[in-house]
Amino acid sequence: MTAPHAAVLAAAPAVKDHRALRFLTAGSVDDGKSTLIGRLLFDSRAILADQLDTLEKRAAGAPIDLSLLTDGLEAEREQGITIDVAYRYFATKQRKFIIADAPGHEQYTRNMVTAAAGSDAAVVLVDITKIDVTAKPVVLLPQTRRHALLAHLLRVPSIVFAVNKLDAVEDPALAFNTTRDALLAFAKHAGIEVAGVIPVSALRGDNVTQPLDADWYDGPSLLQVLESLPALQERKDGDLLIPVQYVAREGEGTGNQPRTLWGRIAHGQVKAGDKVQLFPSGQEAVVAEVRLAGSVVDVVTAGQSAGVVLDRQLDVSRGDWIGTPGSVKETQRFSATLAWLDTEPAVVGRKYWVRHGNRWVQARIASIESRLDIHTLDKIDAHELAVNEIGQVVIETQQALPVEAYGQNRVGGALIIVDPASNRTSGALLVKGAA
Numbered sequence: 001m002t003a004p005h006a007a008v009l010a011a012a013p014a015v016k017d018h019r020a021l022r023f024l025t026a027g028s029v030d031d032g033k034s035t036l037i038g039r040l041l042f043d044s045r046a047i048l049a050d051q052l053d054t055l056e057k058r059a060a061g062a063p064i065d066l067s068l069l070t071d072g073l074e075a076e077r078e079q080g081i082t083i084d085v086a087y088r089y090f091a092t093k094q095r096k097f098i099i100a101d102a103p104g105h106e107q108y109t110r111n112m113v114t115a116a117a118g119s120d121a122a123v124v125l126v127d128i129t130k131i132d133v134t135a136k137p138v139v140l141l142p143q144t145r146r147h148a149l150l151a152h153l154l155r156v157p158s159i160v161f162a163v164n165k166l167d168a169v170e171d172p173a174l175a176f177n178t179t180r181d182a183l184l185a186f187a188k189h190a191g192i193e194v195a196g197v198i199p200v201s202a203l204r205g206d207n208v209t210q211p212l213d214a215d216w217y218d219g220p221s222l223l224q225v226l227e228s229l230p231a232l233q234e235r236k237d238g239d240l241l242i243p244v245q246y247v248a249r250e251g252e253g254t255g256n257q258p259r260t261l262w263g264r265i266a267h268g269q270v271k272a273g274d275k276v277q278l279f280p281s282g283q284e285a286v287v288a289e290v291r292l293a294g295s296v297v298d299v300v301t302a303g304q305s306a307g308v309v310l311d312r313q314l315d316v317s318r319g320d321w322i323g324t325p326g327s328v329k330e331t332q333r334f335s336a337t338l339a340w341l342d343t344e345p346a347v348v349g350r351k352y353w354v355r356h357g358n359r360w361v362q363a364r365i366a367s368i369e370s371r372l373d374i375h376t377l378d379k380i381d382a383h384e385l386a387v388n389e390i391g392q393v394v395i396e397t398q399q400a401l402p403v404e405a406y407g408q409n410r411v412g413g414a415l416i417i418v419d420p421a422s423n424r425t426s427g428a429l430l431v432k433g434a435a
Helices: 033-043 049-059 074-079 106-117 142-153 172-190 222-228
Strands: 021-027 086-091 096-101 121-127 158-164 194-199 241-243 246-249 259-264 269-271 275-279 284-292 295-297 299-301 305-310 321-323 331-340 351-356 359-372 390-401 414-418 425-434
Touching (some): 021 033, 021 106, 021 142, 033 096, 106 142, 121 142, 121 222, 142 172, 142 331, 142 390, 158 172, 158 222, 172 194, 194 222, 241 259, 284 299, 331 359, 351 390, 390 425
Parallel strands (some): 021 096, 021 121, 121 158, 158 194
Antiparallel strands (some): 086 096, 241 321, 246 259, 259 305, 269 299, 284 295, 284 305, 331 390, 331 425, 351 414, 359 390
16 A cells, blocks of 8 residues: 555645635535535534534434535525535634635536635545546546636635545545545646645545544645645735726815725735826826725735825726836737636627626637647637637737736736626636737
């Protein structure tokens, strides 16, 4: 038997970070995502007494169904599946956690993308009972591969694979080691840096919050790995970029009253005296003062919501951008990775609405360069993208946008596509660069 510890955490972060960790659970349907979160909440004593009473009454003497702690919609309880993203909170002595329980069904992949966009880590569950560990090579489930790829494309900093339901197989050591090797091989092929491959039994609680008592595994528990992962840190140095979300005018009367431009700083920092440039107007001004939570402060940094007051009145509205002069390049044509989420396929030439920051503009897909085969990871020629497919595209917008490469900044480099006829969110765009 091979010793798993070195391979399990070959790329695990060694740092300790006490900031709150936002992570999502992903993977195929019925892999045990909701049960795993319920186990974390139960073992960390983050369940209210009335919630526990309700679960015990529903169980009627049987083991408590921990998945009901996150599956809050009536339709979810009736069907035994997760439909919408459910957010839950718990804390240990080391740090606080914000969990997003994402659906496993293919038709709800858009919900998983929404959860991943703001997460520091992704825990991709793998149901060991659905895998033929005797196959050569071992075949992973499509949703396991898809969700891991989406988390990677969305630049979720840390990806952890949790191999679940080891209590349901005859030889858990063989099943885990074989599956672990398949996951690491897939991750290496996809260019995914894995933070850990952890054996667990969410139903029984094995290796979730307490280390596994087994001679074939001497690695950490899932909770120990989560406690060690770094939280996303926005870039505080360098150029400033703020998407304007809200324009507030103080006092009553004419438009001569000072206005405060509010928005969450994507990167950089802002302080009084800084020169800034507005987009799309291109006009420049000087920051007269900055505010944080309504109070005037010396400086506001990336990740915080800043209120910016300029030294002169300019025409600024929701959807505009504030940046360091000369740092933001506008373009009407750019290449991007497109994760398509709509049942109507993405086709070349069709017009859509796109949202960049808080700004809406019309756009069209100028070309579809390729489609990613999630099984082989090869790029295939394509003329359209079907639901849940991922491709490389070129986008043309009606107006110029100050887009950035998604790899450099998740705010300036991300857009959503909306169907103008149905108003459905049809896709997620991750900018690669000007085309």
